[in-house]
Amino acid sequence: MLSGIQPTADSFHLGNYLGALRQWVAMQETHQTFYCVVDLHAITVKHDPALLRRRTKVAAAQLLAMGVDPERATLFVQSHVPEHAELSWILGCLTGFGEAGRMTQFKDKSAKQGTAGTTVGLFTYPVLQAADILLYTPGPGEGAAERVLRVPVGEDQRQHLELTRTLAQRFNQRFGETFAVPEAYIPEGAAKITDLQEPTAKMSKSASSPQGIIDVLEEPGPMRKKIMRAVTDTGTEVRYDEENKAGVTNLLRIYSALAGTPVPELEERYAGSGYGQFKKDLAQLVVDTFTPIRERTHKLLDDEDQLDRILADGAARAGEAAARTMEVVRDRVGFVGRG
Numbered sequence: 460m461l462s463g464i465q466p467t468a469d470s471f472h473l474g475n476y477l478g479a480l481r482q483w484v485a486m487q488e489t490h491q492t493f494y495c496v497v498d499l500h501a502i503t504v505k506h507d508p509a510l511l512r513r514r515t516k517v518a519a520a521q522l523l524a525m526g527v528d529p530e531r532a533t534l535f536v537q538s539h540v541p542e543h544a545e546l547s548w549i550l551g552c553l554t555g556f557g558e559a560g561r562m563t564q565f566k567d568k569s570a571k572q573g574t575a576g577t578t579v580g581l582f583t584y585p586v587l588q589a590a591d592i593l594l595y596t597p598g599p600g601e602g603a604a605e606r607v608l609r610v611p612v613g614e615d616q617r618q619h620l621e622l623t624r625t626l627a628q629r630f631n632q633r634f635g636e637t638f639a640v641p642e643a644y645i646p647e648g649a650a651k652i653t654d655l656q657e658p659t660a661k662m663s664k665s666a667s668s669p670q671g672i673i674d675v676l677e678e679p680g681p682m683r684k685k686i687m688r689a690v691t692d693t694g695t696e697v698r699y700d701e702e703n704k705a706g707v708t709n710l711l712r713i714y715s716a717l718a719g720t721p722v723p724e725l726e727e728r729y730a731g732s733g734y735g736q737f738k739k740d741l742a743q744l745v746v747d748t749f750t751p752i753r754e755r756t757h758k759l760l761d762d763e764d765q766l767d768r769i770l771a772d773g774a775a776r777a778g779e780a781a782a783r784t785m786e787v788v789r790d791r792v793g794f795v796g797r798g
């Protein structure tokens with residue numbers, strides 16, 4: 460299994476946690492896992508080098524603090540394994556211009572960036588993502604298409620995974636069997652979380668306002684405040700209704716995912732009590748979930764040498780797998796070996 464996350468903010472958020480990272484930890488039990496802090500992706504929009512450096516470390520520390528175990532999972536930084544960029548180029552040469560242009564995330568992000576800020580890198584982002592995944596094909600070459608390669612993806616990444624599957628099949632057809640055709644893995648309990656202030660838009664590191672987003676590393680005070688101020692509606696009923704009560708529905712989803720309590724049970728518990736108590740209890744739940752993670756993250760960041768060692772070890776292991784795949788790829792494509 461392969462998954463990645465961008466170091467595009469000072470902290471991951473509740474959506475990242477419930478939609479992806481919590482499952483990363485669980486999947487270590489049953490899968491050979493590769494987890495990647497995708498710094499190459501983070502430069503597709505204008506960035507600050509010092510911030511990127513810092514955020515990459517904080518991202519890795521948060522993953523470890525959440526329970527990613529570097530003994531079992533291969534945790535690494537994308538730019539430490541240059542094969543990602545190399546394979547991305549090759550796959551880019553198999554991707555139609557129109558095909559890439561249909562990606563809705565590109566349309567959204569480029570609309571936000573404006574013409575001047577929209578880079579070629581932002582356009583080819585999904586191709587790099589395909590490379591990230593396909594590099595970790597278990598047993599690249601003959602028989603690869605039969606092998607299982609899982610990618611846990613939130614709703615927002617489904618279209619990109621579909622492109623990855625298309626590119627894997629296209630490459631295999633044109634040049635001979637090389638890649639596994641990855642499957643979207645929707646882990647049990649994964650939830651799409653929306654912006655607290657704009658409950659029809661997804662909670663996003665780069666697009667949400669500070670009030671709309673709950674950061675994993677946030678202090679309890681502001682965390683509580685944001686939940687108490689989350690947009691709801693003029694009604695009083697704690698009821699799951701995506702269409703008419705998007706705000707409350709989002710809060711119910713968060714509550715249910717964190718507490719492991721089914722939504723109908725929550726609706727019953729808060730029947731007739733209005734939004735206040737419901738939000739207060741939810742705020743406590745969020746604080747209790749993230750406090751230990753925040754504390755562990757800070758501890759990990761206090762020992763940068765240890766963190767660097769963990770990432771170097773991860774890069775070495777990921778690099779071996781990537782090198783194995785690229786050997787097949789270069790040969791298939793017709794590049795002359797170095798001898």
Ligand code: ATP
Nearest residue numbers: 464465467474475478479613651652662663664665
């Ligand atoms: P950015 O705004 O920089 O794209 P992001 O918040 O979308 O940041 P990513 O790093 O792109 O975060 O995604 C990391 C993982 O978190 C992906 O698996 C993605 O599906 C998941 N994810 C992101 N936002 C949400 C959300 N609101 N709800 C559930 N899962 C999410």
Ligand code: MG
Nearest residue numbers: 465615663664
């Ligand atoms: Mg994103």
